[in-house]
Every structure is written in structure tokens, then in C-alpha cells.
Amino acid sequence: MPAISPAAQGKYLLVVLGPTAVGKTALAIKLAHYFGTEIVSADSRQFFKELKIGTAIPLATELEMVAHHFIGNLTIQDSYNVSRFETEALAVIDRILSKKNVAILVGGSGLYINAVCQGIDEMPDADAPLRAQLNADFEQFGIEPLREKLKLLDPLYYSKTDMANHKRIIRALEVCLATGRPYSSFMTHQAKARNFIPIKIGIKREREELNARINRRVDLMIEQGLVAEAHQFLPLRHLNSLQTVGYRELFSYFDGKYTLDEAIDKIKVNSRRYAKKQMTWFAREKEINWFDAAETNKIIDWVKTQLL
RNA sequence: GGGGGGAUACCAGAGCGGUCAAAUGGGGCAGACUGUAAAUCUGUUGGCUAAGCCUUCGGAGGUUCGAAUCCUCCUCCCCCCA
Numbered sequence: 001m002p003a004i005s006p007a008a009q010g011k012y013l014l015v016v017l018g019p020t021a022v023g024k025t026a027l028a029i030k031l032a033h034y035f036g037t038e039i040v041s042a043d044s045r046q047f048f049k050e051l052k053i054g055t056a057i058p059l060a061t062e063l064e065m066v067a068h069h070f071i072g073n074l075t076i077q078d079s080y081n082v083s084r085f086e087t088e089a090l091a092v093i094d095r096i097l098s099k100k101n102v103a104i105l106v107g108g109s110g111l112y113i114n115a116v117c118q119g120i121d122e123m124p125d126a127d128a129p130l131r132a133q134l135n136a137d138f139e140q141f142g143i144e145p146l147r148e149k150l151k152l153l154d155p156l157y158y159s160k161t162d163m164a165n166h167k168r169i170i171r172a173l174e175v176c177l178a179t180g181r182p183y184s185s186f187m188t189h190q191a192k193a194r195n196f197i198p199i200k201i202g203i204k205r206e207r208e209e210l211n212a213r214i215n216r217r218v219d220l221m222i223e224q225g226l227v228a229e230a231h232q233f234l235p236l237r238h239l240n241s242l243q244t245v246g247y248r249e250l251f252s253y254f255d256g257k258y259t260l261d262e263a264i265d266k267i268k269v270n271s272r273r274y275a276k277k278q279m280t281w282f283a284r285e286k287e288i289n290w291f292d293a294a295e296t297n298k299i300i301d302w303v304k305t306q307l308l
Numbered sequence: 309g310g311g312g313g314g315a316u317a318c319c320a321g322a323g324c325g326g327u328c329a330a331a332u333g334g335g336g337c338a339g340a341c342u343g344u345a346a347a348u349c350u351g352u353u354g355g356c357u358a359a360g361c362c363u364u365c366g367g368a369g370g371u372u373c374g375a376a377u378c379c380u381c382c383u384c385c386c387c388c389c390a
Contacts, residue, residue, distance in 0.1 A: 020346075043346090044344095044345065044346070044347090045346055054346095055346080079343095079344085080343085080344095081343035081344080082342080082343055082345080083342090083343045084343075085343090086343095108346080109345065109346080110341090110345080111341075111342075111343095111345050112345080114342085115342085115343095119342095120342055120343075121342060123342080123343075124343085125343055126343065126344080131344090161340095161341090162340065162341085162348095162349055162350065163349095164348095164349055164350065165340090165341085165348055165349040165350080166348075166349085167344065167345095167347070167348045167349080168341080168348070168349075170344095171342090171343080171344085175343095183342095186342085187342065189342095240344050240347075241344095243344075243345095243346075243347055243348095244346050244347090245346045246346080247346095248346095269335075270346080271346085273346095274346050276337090276338090277339095277341095277345090277346085278346090280338080280339065280340080280341095281340095281341075281345095283339095284340095
């Protein structure tokens with residue numbers, strides 16, 4: 001449970017979460033409308049203003065109806081991270097809660113939601129040249145030397161973490177090397193105090209129904225011009241912001257690796273997997289109150305009982 | 309009409325007498341996750357009363373101590389020549 005500061009008295013953050021395509025946007029807007037408040041997005045891909053079709057940002061009419069934050073606030077060229085989001089999102093939430101008693105956080109990026117609700121430990125950002133060096137080492141010599149190095153610099157982390165995952169090894173190493181301290185020594189496992197009481201609302205649907213919605217949404221994205229949208233960014237495909245479902249598969253199509261139909265099928269498959277990953281992430285969180293996507297009125301009624 | 313190739317688990321596809329419940333890839337299912345997180349990584353994938361047993365490699369027979377692998381016939385598919 002997150003720590004609650006005295007300032008949190010009577011201030012609530014409604015956190016709307018769930019897998020992609022489940023219907024979070026619609027519910028969040030309904031809640032925002034009902035409580036007369038604003039929406040903070042916790043979607044790590046809707047930040048990028050160029051990625052419109054492929055990330056299913058809210059409709060223009062929806063964006064007009066309710067104030068949204070963190071949608072299209074970055075360029076795909078920007079580098080961003082959870083920690084910055086924590087700081088910036090908290091500032092916006094505080095501002096909303098200075099005028100209202102309820103704010104809404106909505107999104108599917110579990111790590112980003114947790115950063116807002118519980119915080120993320122203080123530790124250095126990635127140092128670009130150092131990361132580039134480590135990545136180059138990985139390319140050239142493989143994972144084993146990196147593992148050995150980490151075993152020396154942070155035996156605790158080494159023993160507890162998946163040592164097949166090069167990205168995690170590299171991140172740990174870059175912190176160790178940049179600070180001279182073991183990466184694991186920065187982890188407090190303590191939730192930070194917040195100026196609001198989070199109320200987590202999980203939205204779910206039957207898997208089959210969710211899959212059907214995903215498929216339909218992908219087809220719609222294609223109709224809306226996703227292929228052209230993705231094509232513009234082909235030269236920038238290496239950017240982190242473009243390591244995104246819907247774009248990568250089309251890059252492969254432009255490469256001639258897939259036919260268009262194959263690429264579209266791949267987008268559907270990868271979206272389903274993304275949804276499953278999100279559900280796995282959320283499944284381990286205890287304080288989520290789950291509702292069926294159709295139960296909008298029930299959700300509002302329930303939320304009212306929580307705001308005491 | 310003649311000649312040749314093939315049918316393997318959800319799909320594709322290897323295996324060509326024992327070490328095969330059957331490689332590998334795809335898909336499915338499950339999981340991990342602290343500044344790349346729509347990323348990255350892991351496990352599992354015939355059934356069961358589960359260190360053992362049972363039913364599988366188009367169908368039916370046969371050879372053999374032993375067959376997905378060899379033989380015979382049948383069914384279906386593909387290619388080449390007419």
C-alpha cells in the first residue's frame with residue numbers, strides 16, 4: 001500500500017487501468033465528466049505526438065470534452081523515462097487536486113502507473129555514451145562478459161535477477177559503473193508518500209471479446225492510414241519511441257519481409273500479447289478493484305462509496 | 309493414360325529400424341519486470357491415478373525382439389510427361 005501524506009485527506013486519484021483496447025479511454029472520460037475533473041494519461045506511447053493512429057489516442061472530440069495531460073506532449077525524437085514521468089505527472093496531479101477532489105490517471109503502462117502511485121527509487125539516468133558502449137560490448141562479445149562484470153559489481157542483483165535479459169544487465173551495469181555503487185543498493189522497496197489516495201479501477205473483458213476488439217481496432221487503424229503514418233518514420237525506425245506495436249511490423253513490411261496482410265496479422269498477434277503482458281502485470285497487484293467493462297454505472301456508484 | 313514426390317502434434321516442418329511423446333520455427337498458454345516497459349527476458353505446449361503408465365506420425369494389414377522409419381493394398385494431395 002502506498003504511503004498517504006496528511007495532505008491526501010479528501011483527495012483522490014482514480015486510476016483506470018487494464019489491457020489495451022479494453023475500453024479505458026471511454027470510461028475515464030465518463031468519470032472525468034461525472035466528477036468534473038481532468039485526465040492524466042499513463043500510456044508510454046501516447047506521449048509521442050507523431051504516433052496518433054497506431055497508439056489509438058482519444059478522439060479529437062474526446063480531447064475537447066475533457067482536459068487531457070501527457071497525450072502528444074513529446075516528439076518521437078525525445079528520450080523519456082519513468083522517473084521523469086513520475087515527477088511531471090505528480091506536478092500535474094497536484095495542480096488538478098488543488099482545485100478538485102478527484103483526478104483521473106488512465107493508462108496501460110503498469111510501470112508508469114506504479115511510479116505515480118508509489119514512486120520509483122532515486123537513481124541515475126542512463127548515461128548515453130556509457131550505454132552505447134555497453135550495447136556495443138553486448139553486440140560484439142555477447143552477454144557472458146557483461147554477466148561476469150555484474151557478478152563482481154553487484155552480486156546481490158546478479159543472484160536475484162534474470163541473467164538472460166541483456167537489457168536489465170546493461171541497465172544495472174550502467175548504474176554500477178556511473179556511481180561506483182551496486183545497482184541494488186539504490187532499491188529501497190519503500191513506497192513514497194503521496195498527496196492523494198489512489199483508487200485503482202481495473203477494467204476487464206472476456207479474452208475472446210478483448211481479442212475481437214483488438215482485431216477490429218487494428219483493422220480500423222489500417223483504414224485510418226496507419227501504413228502511411230508508419231511510412232513517414234521508416235528512417236527513424238531505430239528510435240525507442242518507434243519500438244511500438246503497429247509500427248515495427250509495418251517497417252518489416254516496407255522491408256519486404258512481410259506482405260501487408262502478414263504485417264497486419266502480426267500487429268494483431270503482438271497487440272494480443274501486449275494485452276496479456278499487461279494483464280499479467282496487473283494480476284499481481286492486490287489493491288485493484290476489478291470491474292467488467294460494461295458496468296460503467298456500477299463503477300461510478302462504487303467510486304462514490306469510496307469518496308468519503 | 310504413363311512416370312515421380314508426398315501425407316508427422318494447433319500450423320509449418322525435420323526425423324527415415326531402437327537413444328522418439330518425436331528436432332526446429334510459428335501460434336497458444338503461463339510467468340518475470342525499479343530511467344528502453346507497446347521494451348526486454350523466461351518457462352511450458354498429447355493424456356494420466358505422473359521419476360511411471362497410456363494413446364499418437366493418412367487408413368488397413370504385414371515383416372521384425374523392436375516401426376514415424378521397411379513391405380503390401382487403400383484413400384487423398386502435388387509435380388512432370390501425354
